[in-house]
Amino acid sequence: MAxxxxxxxxxxxxxxxxxxxxxxxxxxxxxxxxxxRQTGGQFILRIEDSDRRRxxxxxxxxxxxxxxxxxxxxxxxxxxxxxxxxxxxxxxxEIYQHYADxxxxxxxxxxxxCTPERLDLVRTEQQKRKEPPHYDGTxxxxxxxxxxxxxxxxxxxVIRFKMPVTGSTTVRDxxxxxxxxxxxxxxxxxxxxxxxxxxxxxxxxxxxxLMKITHVIRGSEWLPTFPLHSLIHRAFxxxxxxxxxxxxxxxxxxxxxMSKRERAELVKDGYSFFIKDLEELGYLPEAIVxxxxxxxxxxxxxxxFFSLRDLVEKFSLDKLNPSPAAINYTKFDHFNGLHIRALxxxxxxxxxxxxxxxxxIHADDATLLRIxxxxxxxxxxxxDAPELAGFFFKEDVEPVAADLVIKELTPAESAEVAKKIxxxxxxxxxxxxxxxxxxxxxxxxxxxxxAGQVFGLMRIAITAQHVSPPLFxxxxxxxxxxxxxRMRRAVELLSSL
RNA sequence: GCCCCCAUCGUCUAGUGGCCCAGGACGUGGCCCUCUCAAGGCCAAAACGAGGAUUCGAAUUCCUCUGGGGGCACCA
Numbered sequence: 325m326a327x328x329x330x331x332x333x334x335x336x337x338x339x340x341x342x343x344x345x346x347x348x349x350x351x352x353x354x355x356x357x358x359x360x361r362q363t364g365g366q367f368i369l370r371i372e373d374s375d376r377r378r379x380x381x382x383x384x385x386x387x388x389x390x391x392x393x394x395x396x397x398x399x400x401x402x403x404x405x406x407x408x409x410x411x412x413x414x415x416x417x418e419i420y421q422h423y424a425d426x427x428x429x430x431x432x433x434x435x436x437x438c439t440p441e442r443l444d445l446v447r448t449e450q451q452k453r454k455e456p457p458h459y460d461g462t463x464x465x466x467x468x469x470x471x472x473x474x475x476x477x478x479x480x481x482v483i484r485f486k487m488p489v490t491g492s493t494t495v496r497d498x499x500x501x502x503x504x505x506x507x508x509x510x511x512x513x514x515x516x517x518x519x520x521x522x523x524x525x526x527x528x529x530x531x532x533x534l535m536k537i538t539h540v541i542r543g544s545e546w547l548p549t550f551p552l553h554s555l556i557h558r559a560f561x562x563x564x565x566x567x568x569x570x571x572x573x574x575x576x577x578x579x580x581x582m583s584k585r586e587r588a589e590l591v592k593d594g595y596s597f598f599i600k601d602l603e604e605l606g607y608l609p610e611a612i613v614x615x616x617x618x619x620x621x622x623x624x625x626x627x628x629f630f631s632l633r634d635l636v637e638k639f640s641l642d643k644l645n646p647s648p649a650a651i652n653y654t655k656f657d658h659f660n661g662l663h664i665r666a667l668x669x670x671x672x673x674x675x676x677x678x679x680x681x682x683x684x685i686h687a688d689d690a691t692l693l694r695i696x697x698x699x700x701x702x703x704x705x706x707x708d709a710p711e712l713a714g715f716f717f718k719e720d721v722e723p724v725a726a727d728l729v730i731k732e733l734t735p736a737e738s739a740e741v742a743k744k745i746x747x748x749x750x751x752x753x754x755x756x757x758x759x760x761x762x763x764x765x766x767x768x769x770x771x772x773x774x775a776g777q778v779f780g781l782m783r784i785a786i787t788a789q790h791v792s793p794p795l796f797x798x799x800x801x802x803x804x805x806x807x808x809x810r811m812r813r814a815v816e817l818l819s820s821l
Numbered sequence: 822g823c824c825c826c827c828a829u830c831g832u833c834u835a836g837u838g839g840c841c842c843a844g845g846a847c848g849u850g851g852c853c854c855u856c857u858c859a860a861g862g863c864c865a866a867a868a869c870g871a872g873g874a875u876u877c878g879a880a881u882u883c884c885u886c887u888g889g890g891g892g893c894a895c896c897a
Contacts, residue, residue, distance in 0.1 A: 340897050375896055440895070447893090456823045457893060482895055500826070509824055517895040524897050548825055548892040571827080572890065578832080580890075618833065618846090625835055625845055645834075648890055652832045655847040665860075701860040712858085768856095779856035791858040 332365035333538045337391075337398070338528065340372040341383040344598045345390040346582070347651065348543060348573045351616040355541050355570070357396045358617075358639040368535060369401030374413040374527050390599035394609045395632050400535075408535040413527050420522030423530050423560070424483050424515055432559040433515060435471045436463040436484045459484065459512040483516035485525075485552065485559075495554040497547075498568045499646045505551050513552050525549060529556040537565050544569040544646075568641060571620045571648050578650035594705070595653045606679065606705030608667075611660040619649045629662055657704050664703050672696045676709045683710040685717050694801045698793040713793065716801060721788035721810060725817040728784050730777045739818035741771065742781060746811045755804045761796045785814035 337353040339345065345353075360367035369391070373379055388403065400406025410416060427433035436459075447457045464486065466474075475481060487510045494504045515526040522530075532540060546553075547569050557564045575586050582597050590596055594605055602612060614630050622645070623630070623638050630638065664672065673692040676699075680687035699713050715721050730738045748763050749755075764782075768775050779795050786807055792798060799807050 338897090342897075372897060378896060443895095451822055451893095454822055458823095480895095497826095503825075505825075511893085514895055519895080521895085523895070528897090543891095544826065545891055546897090550825090569826085574890075576832080578889080615833095620833090622834055628833095628846055647827050649834090650832060652847065655833065658847055661860085699859095702858065704859085764856095775856055777856095783857060787857095789857085792856095793858085795856055 330363040331538070333359045333363040334366050334368065334536050335360045335539050335541060336368040336370050336532070336535065336537050338370040338372045338531075338542075339387050340375075340378065341387065342378045342380050343383055344600045345387045346597045346599065347616055349387075350390070350394065350599050350612065351573070351619065352541055352543060352570060353391055353396055354394070354613060354617060354635075355568075355621070355639070356539075357398075358635050359539060359541070359641065360399070361636045362639055365538070366399040367396070368406070368408075368537070369398040369411065370531060370535070371402055371412040371414075372524060372528070374521055374524060376414060386600055393603065394599065394613055413522075413531065416527070416531070417521065419534070420516070420527050420530055421520065424522065424526060427485070427515070427559060428483065430559065431486065433483050433485050434464055434512075435466070435475065435481050436512075436514075437474055437479050437481045438462055439480075456509045458510070461489075461512070464512070480518045482514045482518050484512040485515050485556065487512050487552075487555070493551045493555060495551050496567065497550070498566055498641055499644050500569065503547075503550065510551060513549070525552055525556065529553055529560075529562075532565055533557065533560070533562045539566045539568060539641075541568040541570065544572055544648075566641075568644070569646075570644070571646055573619065574648050574650040576651050576653060582651075590653075593653075594707075595656070597651075604682075604707070606707030607656070607660050608663045608675075608706065610663040610666075611656065614663065615656045615659045619651070620645050629666075661704050664706065665700050667700070669693065669696045669700075672700055675706060679706050679709045680714070680717065683714065685710055685714050687717050691716055691801065695793070698797045698801075702793060712789075712791070715787040715789060715792070716798070719806075720813070721786070723784045723788040723814065723817065725821055727790070728781055728814050728818050729821070730773070730781050733773075733777070735818050735821035738781060739815055741773070741778060742785065742811060742815045742818055744771075745778070745782060746808065746815060749804070749808050749811060752804070755799045755802070755807055757796050757800055760799055764796075781814070782811070786810050 335356040337349075337356045339349055357367045359365070371384060384402075391398070398404065400408065400411060402409075402411040424433065428435065438459075443459070446460050450457050463484075488507045490507060492504050492506050493510070494502050496502050513525055514523055516522050531537075550567065550569065554564060554567070572581060574580060575582050587597050591601070596602055596605060599612065603609075610631060613632050613635070617630060617635055617639075618628065621639070622643055667675070670693065673689065673696040676692060676696065677687055677689075695713050695716055699709060702712055703709060728738060728742070729735050730741060733741070744767060745764070748767060749760070752759050752763065764778070765775070768778050771778065783789070783792055783795055786795070786799065786802065
């Protein structure tokens, strides 16, 4: 087991506050959390907001909320502080500037005065010649004096990384092994913008080093710039963290990643790519965690049900799978059902309540507690609760008269059956299972009808639904008065046909 | 166009040279249970992308092709 030899890991989740937390990010955060907790290390939350133009108001808070809802608490972060702060990149400008200067002094970076307009032209021509698009090196070898003069003259400039032009670079990813690229295909990436702000590449490397990050776990969209990041660490002479590039999540069709259009379609079907939406769609955080944990990671041949605690114990980096995974929402529904059924009754009752409230049904705690055991295996999502069990909380229900007619019988004949039921129930002391079910079974025997026919009528009469929790258990909870009243109403309705 | 990554049932995956004419899960079909609907139980159909090479032996190693994905910003 890999964990036996592991040192405490310091792992960071580093979202940019440009939108809500989505499934891919949630899974990265989950793995970060698991590794930190498993090794007794720290889970760090760092906000990558160096580009303020892309900042979205409220996004940061939403990300915090989603993470906490899933049970992923962090040890260091912008809101909880920590020994290596600040944890927002926008508050670390001076730090990056210092390291950028250091890189220039070491000859590993250079000041560049090229205009974006000229660079665009260069790129287009390179593409025409079927060359990899890259910086053409114009400012690579300016003298220190010339640079100083132009800077002093107020000329706009950026700082670029001085990429080696010959040879190759080999970087190591934990799940893919060594990756070797020809240096001539690499670019002299910009490290610091003309407004003095560091770009992600520099900022992340500096932060990861300063924050003593041991494992960088991130999506494989970072693979193309991976050599750059590795090279920045090496340029400073820093020890590199373990690099782990996770597989991408593909849309359910398996063709490409999620787009806005797909998201709209999903919501229509009751799904979402955003953690924020999933709660009100009736998903349990436990189900989300279990489901996404298994997209790109596996434990063994037959274990698939995991709590967050289980995962902390069982997770291991060496069981990660590098291939892209298409999102499978039907399996998500399956896991949701599994976790709903695994919930203690009191907890299920508590969590169902808001879903009734959302439909304007004031569900009381005592009844909630009683219906929980009989609805639990019928809920695919928590949002199914009001539709399935709303009738428990209503004074009256209004069945469609025609639905009360027993199959293969006339309305008049059905009314007769209903009358007999009323008479029988009225005579009973209560609606307990043991009290009510035997006489009704007897009625079925005597009438020559099938159980489904008689109970079907009762179900419609009492619940106004074709689908409901078990009839007699339901009657016991509703109580004699309401049951009898609803059956009488059924007789009326049938007689009116 | 250039660079990089990936490749087992429809989907998520197990599998690290013989235990695999490939195992599990979701979904699908059938049966059982049954007051509806579920849940549960049993059964079934369903995959190693193609071609070479290495080897006594390849899903597992190597090469080529094909396919899929990602990236190519003074975004992250």
